[in-house]
Amino acid sequence: MNKSVVSRAHFWVATLWAVASGLSFGVELISFQGDLSQGSLVLGSVETRYKVSYKGEQLKLAPNGQFLLGLGRDSASVMEVSLEGPDGQTSVHSFAVEKRLYNVQAVDGVPQRTVSPSQTDLARIKRDSLMVRSARQLRYEKPYFLGGFEAPIEGPITGVYGSQRVYNGVPKSPHYGVDYAAPTGSVVNAPSGGVITMAEIDLFYSGGTLIMDHGHGLTSSFLHLSAILVQVGDRVQRGDPIAQVGATGRATGPHLDWRMNWHQVRIDPQLVLKALPLE
Secondary structure (H helix, E strand, C coil), X not given: CEEEEECCCCCCEEEEEEEECCEEEEEEEEEEECCCECCCEEEEEECCCCEEEECCEECCCCCCCEEEEECCCCCXXXXXXXXXXXXXXXXXXXXXXXXXXXCEEEECCCCHHHHCCCHHHHHHHHHHHHHHHHHHCCCCCCCHHHHCCCCCCCCCEEECCCCEEEECCEEEEECCEEEEECCCCCEEECCCCEEEEEEEEEECCCEEEEEEECCCCEEEXXXXXXXXXXXXXXXXXXXXXXXXXXXXXXXXXXXXXXXXXXXXEEECHHHHHHHCCCC
């Protein structure tokens, strides 16, 4: 088993070679596009004769050999990717992951029952979570994501991925999306192609909630909506109107909270825009 190390932690396009003591001597094996940092999504590319694995799971390859890999908010400082060649030989390649610093953001004025939910509300929250998890398990194999991404709405960014949230003075879980301030009723457009897997108008925390599958385990969630313009099973194209901005659920005013997952890993939508720009 070979082991290769690339020490660069932050890059736009990086190419991995078989290396020894920092000197390249082989042919190109794999390349990545995106920022290799906590919370990032990267687009990998490899010859289709190889198999790619991460954390013991084989990754889905598109017909052109491209694949996705997501890193969580608190990802370890080293990412290891395994390649298996047609001869069955496996090599493990290690990459340094850039650590990010996250802000603490105080959010006051949210409904107090969403900060300290009752037992009845907790039961509802559990049901909501199961619905969301089930929606994200409806995975599509078509790589819609290869068409690229654009922001689903224009507007001031009032919340960012990873920031520690303090609601009405009570510390809560980090924020996992990007918030765009916009008037109620503003149209939300599909940031990329995909299939609608969930359309619920009244979840406890997120209010009107829409989930869209972009293929290979990559999903978008749109929260606090006042209206949903599509149905489960609809196939939409980038730029199609899918919802309207609202202030439903745990919100102090109208805005869109756009979140993204790679399987169960929560990733930063702003970094997805860098890793998967428009064609």
